[in-house]
Amino acid sequence: MNQHPYRIIVIAGPTAVGKTDVAIAVAEHLQVPILSFDSRQCYRELSIGVARPQGRQLQQVPHYFIADHSIHDPVSAAYFEQYATQKVAELTARYGQLVMVGGTGLYWKAFWQGLDAIPAADPAIRTEIILQYRQNGMEWLQATLTELDPLYAASGEMLNPQRMMRALEVVRATQKSILSFQGGADKAQPYEA
Known part of the structure; x- marks a missing residue:
């Protein structure tokens, strides 16, 4: 028996290698949402150079952390750790599993392992x-x-x-x-x- 009741399917890699298409195919097959861990796709104002899912792709499967923040409210790895911890708990409670996709290793590490306790900036x-x-x-x-x-x-x-x-x-x-x-x-x- 599996010791963890919930499962996260992680798809990671550099920009523009096809992660989005794979993530959507997996999420559609499993009927689960996608949570991005990309540090730039979360910004509404950035559309060039971030290879963010568009129109039809966003309609195929529910997406989170995609174009839902403003560049005027910067997002950090520490913010993502808190956001993802809450969102993953919410989504796995509802679906049992989800797909996480992105290219920002620091954001994945922040969620999965936590961040080092470096003192706050003075x-x-x-x-x-x-x-x-x-x-x-x-x-x-x-x-x-x-x-x-x-x-x-x-x-x-x-x-x-x-x-x-x-x-x-x-x-x-x-x-x-x-x-x-x-x-x-x-x-x-x-x-x-």
């Missing part, structure tokens, strides 16, 4: 770091991060200014490397995927 520290980065550039950011968080600097993520500024923000706020907060999420799920 607006004052963030603003200061952004200003210093704009004034002093990448070289300053790399040198400062190497000095304050050598563990992160050694991880090889020293070319992405957004990630570097976040790492610097965390070390300034907590005196701990951002890496010390990662790897702890392990959310138990009542589903088979």
Whole structure:
């Protein structure tokens, strides 16, 4: 006997490889809805470059997290974790299973495993770091991060200014490397995927 009473069929891959057609075929066959875990298809205003299901496809099977948010209200992995947890519980209670489809691995990971407990952003520290980065550039950011968080600097993520500024923000706020907060999420799920 299966230990999980509910099942999620997961279809994942890069944009424009045919995930939507496969997901619709599976969902129609099983008579279940589709929940997207794509970080861009959720925005109403984005229609080019996101390969979002259109017209007839959306009528074939109920879809969730498709064109139901505005770009003026940004969605994050943390938001998706909460949204998907609630929506999957609601849909599996009704249908017993559902199809989840997308290309955003972080959103799937956020739902399935949970997110690491990295401290929330401190607006004052963030603003200061952004200003210093704009004034002093990448070289300053790399040198400062190497000095304050050598563990992160050694991880090889020293070319992405957004990630570097976040790492610097965390070390300034907590005196701990951002890496010390990662790897702890392990959310138990009542589903088979």
